[in-house]
Amino acid sequence: MTRCDVDSVVQLQISVSAKRLLRRADGPLRLKQIQEMVIAKLGRAVDHQQLLDVLQTSAKNGVPRFFVDGDMVGLTQRQRPGPRGCKAAGESCPLQPESFEAVATQAQMAQISKATKKLLCSLGGCMPLDDIQDALRVNGWDWKHEQVLHALQKSAKNGVPRYVLDGDMVRLAEGPSCCRRAQKHAATELAAFLQETEFSSCPWNSALSLSSFRGHGEFLQHVVQDERHSDGRPRFEVRKLHGADWIFATESAKLRQQVFEAIQALDAEVQGRPKKLLDESEDMAEISRLGKLMQDWVSGASWLTCLNHTTLVDEVPGIMTRVHLFDGDGIEVRLHMFMDPTETYIHNHRSNFFSYCLSGRYWHKIWGVPDGEAGLDGGHYFVVNRAKDPSFEHPVGKPGHLSVIAAHTHQERGSYYIKAVTPHTVQPQMDGNVATPVLTIYIKDKAPGPDTLVRVANKQELASLQQQQREQQTQDCRLEGRHRLERLRAMHDLTVLTSHSALRKKPRAGVPCKPSRSSPDIAG
Structure with missing residues (x-):
């Protein structure tokens, strides 16, 4: 603390007034009383710190005129005639021990200073003087209040005071390594x-x-x-x-950075390939690593504060919520959250993609016409080009019967790769009467691919699908405000549950836990 600038005349006036008051009182007075009396005597404002600075610095022949003991102030010497016990009239007579206990020895002062420094360092570098004395007493040091005060006022290193007394607060003058x-x-x-x-x-x-x-x-x-x-x-x-x-x-800002560094590295890798395509064998390990990083980020308590608030969050009506995280030159990355228990219609994609499951599970089916069955019994199914015919009004008949040729459960920490031409469906699994919410990472390449074709097994399903398309909104819907926040919070909650479940299922020591790849089972 910088001492208040008080000019020497005012400083002398305050010192003289305080000395006269204490002589008339014939004993210590409270600092507050002295302040009020000095203000009345001088007819000017004197604040608490100005008065304290003067009393602590005023000296005669190098001997302090006043002692300050908490909120009490007294004279350290008095002018008394011989009968009061001094050798001669006008000679200095030290204050009797009952008014001011013996000042601490040099060894005691060193102990007080060292113990106080340690205490302040452990508790933030600043605390009231009374609390310091109480804490020292608890630790076995039974020093009196005036001893502690005197030791702290005198403690210095290379001429620089170690402590600053600000009213009843004590703090370290400099920030040592312990602080x-x-x-x-x-x-x-x-x-x-x-x-x-x-x-x-x-x-x-x-x-x-x-x-x-x-x-x-x-x-x-x-x-x-x-x-x-x-x-x-x-x-x-x-x-x-x-x-x-x-x-x-700001912990999760680093997690977000790690996620996007992994995404950008994969984007550069795909962009540098001749065909600019994702590859199942080459990229599977990087997808698993990205999934783990994404799990840590989204499950982090501050993930919403680190998500760019311009990030697009939208809804595909009746199917899923999407968070568009990255759109690069080689790949696009999104989060997909499925809440509806209804199975999607059979469709393919315009790009090859990976899916990594962060939470929940769904039944993933791959569809086709078994070899040798096409047209044998005169059966057909219908194909609609969704891009050119969004209302499904112009289906094209194809020979054969659609059936599931492979299926597997896509679940937490699992991943799969699927080519653009592959027709598939996704259906969240039920937990009793409630659909299990599913959160996945969707990573697709951006090389031009086929149109999205929807396959329908028969005319009844086609009519139902046409009716559904007429009744529901088919355009993607951007989410804003409360709706956006609710979906993002739901994603966070899902990953938190997954993380806690993973902790409960922690493997035995020495047995590493690796991300698993979802293995398809051939439908029988």
């Missing part, structure tokens, strides 16, 4: 606390209640402003919410 350790410890406690809250955030006042801060806003401010991740990013940030300061952890 940096205390700040690191406080940052760790704050980060752990934020990770337990929704979206890794809390009001400023809630953080002040933590044991590392104990209501010391200045120390909390230092932690929030100074702490950094290993890559130099701030570990915390403060944002205004509803007119109040909130503290946010």
Whole structure:
């Protein structure tokens, strides 16, 4: 703390007035009483800190005129005649021990200073003097109040005071290495606390209640402003919410960065290939790695705060919610959340793609006409080009019967690859009477592919599908505001449940847990 600038004339007036008041009182007075009397005597404002500075610095022949004991102030010497016990009239007579206990010895002062420094470092570098004395007493040091005060006032290193007394508060004048350790410890406690809250955030006042801060806003401010991740990013940030300061952890910004670094690396790899296509054998390991990174990010408590708020979130009516994460030159990446238990119609895609399941499970079927059956019994199915005929009004008949030729359960940490020409369906599995919500990562290449063809087994199904297309909205619907937030929160909740389930199923020591690839079973 910088001492208040008080000119020498005013300083002398305050010192003289205080000395006269204490002589008339013939004993110590409260600092508040002296302040009121000095103001009345001088006819000018004298604030608490100005008065305290003068009393602590005023001296005669190098001997302090006053002692300050908490909120009590007394004279350290008095002018008394011989009968009061001095050798001669006008000679200085030291204050009797009953008014001011013996000042601590040099050894005691060193012990007090060392113990106080350790205490302040562990508790944030600032605390009331009374609390310091109480804490030292609990630790076995039974020092008197004036001894502690005197030791702290005199403690210095290379002529520089170690402590600053601001009213009844004591703090370290400089930030030693132990304070940096205390700040690191406080940052760790704050980060752990934020990770337990929704979206890794809390009001400023809630953080002040933590044991590392104990209501010391200045120390909390230092932690929030100074702490950094290993890559130099701030570990915390403060944002205004509803007119109040909130503290946010920035942990998941690193997770988001890792996700997009993996996506961009895969995008560059696909773009550099002659045909610019995803490859099942070459890319499966990278897809599993991306899935693990995405799981960590989306399940993180602050994933919404790190999601770019311009990111498109939309809904394919009756089918799924999509989050469009990345659209590069080689690949496109989205999150897909299926909530409807109804099986999708049989369709193919315009691109090859991978699917990695983050949460839930669905029944994945691949359809076709068995070899040798086409046209043998005069049966047919119908094909509609969805891009050219979105209302399904112009179906084309094809010989044969559609049937499931392969199927598997696509479930958590599983992945599969499917070519653009392959007709398939997706159906979330039921948990009793409730469909299991499913969250997947969809990674497709961007090389031109075939049109999307919808296959329908018979005329009855075709009529039902035509009716459905007429009745429901078929255009993709962009989600905004509350609806957007609800879907994003639902995705977070699904991955959190998956993460907790994975912890419960943790493998035995020495047995690694690897992402599994969903293995198709040939339908019998």
